[in-house]
Amino acid sequence: MASIPKGERDSFGSSIGVIAATAGSAVGLGNIWRFPYVAGENGGGAFLLIYLGFIMAIGFPVMLTEFTIGRRAQKNALGSFKKLAPGKPWYLIGLMGIVAAFLILAFYSTIAGWTLEYLFQAISDGFNGKSAVELKDSFESFQATPFRPVLWQLIFMFLTGYIVFSGVKNGIEKYTKVLMPILLLLIIIISIRSLSLEGAREGLNFLFKPDFSKITWGVVLDALGQAAFSLSIGMGTLITYGSYIKKTNNLSRTAFQVTAIDTFIAILAGIMIFPAVFAFGIDPAEGFGLVFIVLPNIFEQMVGGYYFAILFFILLAIAALTSTVSVLEVVVAYFSEELNLSRKKATIIGSVAISIVGIFATLSFGPLGKLQLLDKTIFAWFDYLSANILLPLGAIFIVLFVGWYLGKKNVIDELSNGGTLKLKMIGVFMFIIKFLAPIAITAVFIYGLGLI
Ligand code: PFF
Numbered sequence: 001m002a003s004i005p006k007g008e009r010d011s012f013g014s015s016i017g018v019i020a021a022t023a024g025s026a027v028g029l030g031n032i033w034r035f036p037y038v039a040g041e042n043g044g045g046a047f048l049l050i051y052l053g054f055i056m057a058i059g060f061p062v063m064l065t066e067f068t069i070g071r072r073a074q075k076n077a078l079g080s081f082k083k084l085a086p087g088k089p090w091y092l093i094g095l096m097g098i099v100a101a102f103l104i105l106a107f108y109s110t111i112a113g114w115t116l117e118y119l120f121q122a123i124s125d126g127f128n129g130k131s132a133v134e135l136k137d138s139f140e141s142f143q144a145t146p147f148r149p150v151l152w153q154l155i156f157m158f159l160t161g162y163i164v165f166s167g168v169k170n171g172i173e174k175y176t177k178v179l180m181p182i183l184l185l186l187i188i189i190i191s192i193r194s195l196s197l198e199g200a201r202e203g204l205n206f207l208f209k210p211d212f213s214k215i216t217w218g219v220v221l222d223a224l225g226q227a228a229f230s231l232s233i234g235m236g237t238l239i240t241y242g243s244y245i246k247k248t249n250n251l252s253r254t255a256f257q258v259t260a261i262d263t264f265i266a267i268l269a270g271i272m273i274f275p276a277v278f279a280f281g282i283d284p285a286e287g288f289g290l291v292f293i294v295l296p297n298i299f300e301q302m303v304g305g306y307y308f309a310i311l312f313f314i315l316l317a318i319a320a321l322t323s324t325v326s327v328l329e330v331v332v333a334y335f336s337e338e339l340n341l342s343r344k345k346a347t348i349i350g351s352v353a354i355s356i357v358g359i360f361a362t363l364s365f366g367p368l369g370k371l372q373l374l375d376k377t378i379f380a381w382f383d384y385l386s387a388n389i390l391l392p393l394g395a396i397f398i399v400l401f402v403g404w405y406l407g408k409k410n411v412i413d414e415l416s417n418g419g420t421l422k423l424k425m426i427g428v429f430m431f432i433i434k435f436l437a438p439i440a441i442t443a444v445f446i447y448g449l450g451l452i
Helices: 013-028 029-041 043-073 077-084 091-123 132-144 146-163 169-193 202-208 217-230 237-242 252-280 287-301 303-340 345-363 378-415 424-447
Strands: none
Touching: 013 169, 013 237, 013 252, 013 303, 029 043, 029 091, 029 217, 029 252, 029 287, 029 303, 043 077, 043 202, 043 217, 043 237, 043 252, 043 378, 043 424, 077 091, 077 237, 077 303, 077 378, 091 132, 091 146, 091 237, 091 287, 091 303, 091 345, 091 378, 132 146, 132 287, 146 169, 146 303, 146 345, 169 202, 169 252, 169 303, 202 252, 217 378, 217 424, 237 303, 252 287, 252 378, 287 303, 303 345, 345 378, 378 424
């Protein structure tokens, strides 16, 4: 395959490729593992409604803002700020993004590794004959052993590294273009099976019927945090991907499509999980273990469950992989452009460094579990620092940068492709990124620190 000539930047080859890669980043464990259990704990339908509001009013504009920065600068997450604001400290936002990418990938790859173990279990019929209690025990004892979770994590990091190593067009775009349609097909098939279960209606009621008595200030802010994490905003992933998007691409349309796909998949994940949860009389607020304890229990009791278990864990692994690739790319683009390493070297150094840090996150469910600071394990700290501190802080500064520093003229120029596209609602967009988004995200940030 042709390599990229020296001095030329790699880029996405087609608009379908842009959608596949970016939706691949957005659709991940956040949609299929996290969204259903967070919605389950926070009252279902009412949470969903608020979540949807945030996706449209905050998530979509912030995504578009990141695309604008990346495509305008044609650089990595840190280099973009240096180029657009030379000599100013705005590049620190990029630096924060690189650190966040490191931490997110370190703990995300722990759970991504678990999906491979569960795929392996599903294939070898490992759930068969186990009671709910036994499934819970085996999940907990698997987590606690040092060897297997680390091995799966390293395999997952290797797969991620392999795709990134191959480049933007010949790696990320090529694989996400194949994997994303498979993901979509799988989630639709499993959802149909779930809907066909007796008692499915109750699950749908739970997901779609809003019960506002459950809504507190905390739940509102949880919904905003989930929306940001799910859309991959706030840490430079979309700046990096935006820098590979061609100047002729309609960025507003792309951001809208990606937002719609991500939301559609999160809702489908709910449709896939809750009818099954209710059909088998399980508590929807099961939490963290919903996917790894409750679902194997359901598959085991369901007709055709052996095959659906395999399909489900393939789906989960694909969702995770197309997201981990986007996080690693943030680090690799930075290493190669700012530290002048070749893509291959940057990928190897980045993957190895993140894997080493990631092992500590994985071991914190086992041998390093006692290593705690303020009641949090290493895994919990990585999760907390990235999702609750670096990510919201990044999102606030990103919108402030574009709203107040880059300014309306540059935004219009970039979003209209130099005046060739007609822009609608630019005033609303500018209002959101200058005022509404920074204020709303600041609220999440404060909540994340536990100040409210
Ligand atoms: N959006 C991904 C998910 O929902 O699983 C997670 C993620 C990917 C977060 C990339 C942040 C990021 F930059």
